[in-house]
Amino acid sequence: MDAHALRRQGWTISAIARHLGRDRQTIRDYLNGEKTPGQRRQAPDAFAPFLEYCRQRLADDPHLWATTLFDEIIELGYQGGYSTFTRALRRHAARPHCEPCQTTKGRDVAIIAHPPGEEIQFDWLELPTPPGEWGVGEHAHLLVGALPHSGRWRAVLAEREDFPHLVQALDQVVRKLGGTARRWRFDRMSTVCYPSSGQVTAAFAAVAKFYGVGVDICPSRRGNRKGVVEKANHSAAQRWWRTVPDGLTVEQAQSGVDRLAIQMDARRRVLDGARTTVGELADAEVLLELPTLPFPAEVSAERTVTPQSLVSFEGNSYSVPPGLAGTRVLVRHRLGEDFLDILTAGRAVVARHRRALRGSGQTVRDTGHVIALERKVLESFSERAPCKTKVRPRPPKRRWPRPSGCARGRPPLPRPPNGS
The missing domain is CATH 1.10.10 (Arc Repressor Mutant, subunit A)
Structure with a gap:
């Protein structure tokens, strides 16, 4: 307004710029209408x-x-x-827009105090429509464990949710967290407690005693009691599982969820007015040391023998004697041991191998199995010359079938009339 008024009074652009304390090009742009008061020039939209x-x-x-x-x-x-x-x-x-998914408001919530190193919350996350080559059925099973004080979480894919696979996944989760808290919290899963009463089973009590922890069971229909692990489930399902393409192996998918969990450690937190991150809070938590070996639960899985007399287990392949191709066998492994056994449907042990590192892609063959397979393949060979395939055979002579009751070369006799 002042620039236009002074310009009408005959002031020069330089004089107006000195008087208003602005650049001459700015005054010139406003006087020529190239700039509008109150509107800034927009930077290029990077989005x-x-x-x-x-x-x-x-x-x-x-x-x-x-x-x-x-x-x-x-x-x-x-x-x-x-x-x-x-x-x-x-x-x-x-x-x-999605109307059914609009968040409801006005719900009362309460904040539960979580001292550092006091509790780990565990929960199974069932993931729908896994890749068909995993062979786990309609759902993949992910065990998630979270430290509620800091928010750090780790997760492990398991083949099933039975007791041995639960123990195996628990041991891997707490080792990924760097230790265990003094108490473990679960919902009313049947492998941990009796769902009707919430009393811990004798089998899982032995597991808790082995790791030196206490077990807490959430009240019935109180999912918010372990809200930290529920939120971790949400993050794993939305940020990782929705982006898993077909064709990935279980080991590749496991590395993907591990990368996401480590990435989530960079989330920001404010504690007592000081800014920090989830990873820094988790590193400051004092956790209990873990036993050198996991709880000795016995894990078993059914597999099909390949035509090369190999059985896949945990990302590796193990040999069996020849003659079992296409049959179902049972791979049995006790946690903490260095060996695994392969059994037939009748529970007869047909192979015993040293267990390779999980997901390393190794092929472990027994020398006796290799010799027996080579001998069987060589015995199936024949010294007879193979059939000739690159020839043009003569066309076959077409022979028409002769009517029944007819002599060769003669037409059939007419049938007599009825009653004669």
Whole structure:
């Protein structure tokens, strides 16, 4: 307003700029109408090249987390921050509206105190439609363990949810966490307690005694009591499982969830006015030391023998004697031992191998099995010359069938009339 008024009074642009304390080019732009008061020049939108990709991803999966989508476009070259990214999603209305999923408000919540190193919360997460080559059925099984004080969590894929696989997954989770808390918390799963009463079973009491921990069972229908692990379940399902493509092995999927859990350690926290991260809080927690070997539970899994007389187990292959191709066998392994046994359907042990490192992709063969397989293959060979396949055979002579009751070369006699 002052610039236009002074300009009408005959002032020069330099005099107006000195009088108002502004740059001459700024005064010239406002006088020429190239700039509008109150409007800043917008910087180039870094989100624009990725808008169509985000719209397509959210159209395919309307419930995809923004954090998952942000990780994807960061790999594609997006340079902005997460808050700028979410503002752009809202500004462009990229996510389709879903009325049933609107969050309900007005619910009362309570904050439960969690001293450091006091508790670990465990829960099974059933993941639908796993890759068919895993052979686990309709759901994959992920055991998640979380430290409620810091929020750090780790997870392990298991083949089933029975007692031996639960013990195996528990041991792997606490070793990934770097130790165990003084108490373990579960919901009313039947492998830990009797669901009707909540009393811990004798079998799992032996496991708790082995690790030197106490066991707490959540009240019935009180999922918020272990809300930290429930939130970890949500993160694993939305940020990892929704992005798992077909064709991955169990070991590759396990490495993916491990990377996500480590990435989640960088989440920010404010404790007593000081800024920190989940990883720093977890490193400061004092956890109990773990036994050198896991609890000696016996894990078994059914497998099918390949034509090469091999059996797959935990990302490795083990040999069996020839003659078992296509049959179902049982792989049995006691946790903490260095050997595993392979049994037939009649529980006869046909092979015993030293267990290879889980997921290392090794092929463990017994020398006797190799010699027996080679001998059987050589015995199946024949010295007879193979059939000739690159020849043109003569066309066969066509012979028409002769009517029954007819002499060769003569037509059949007519049938006499009825009654004659």
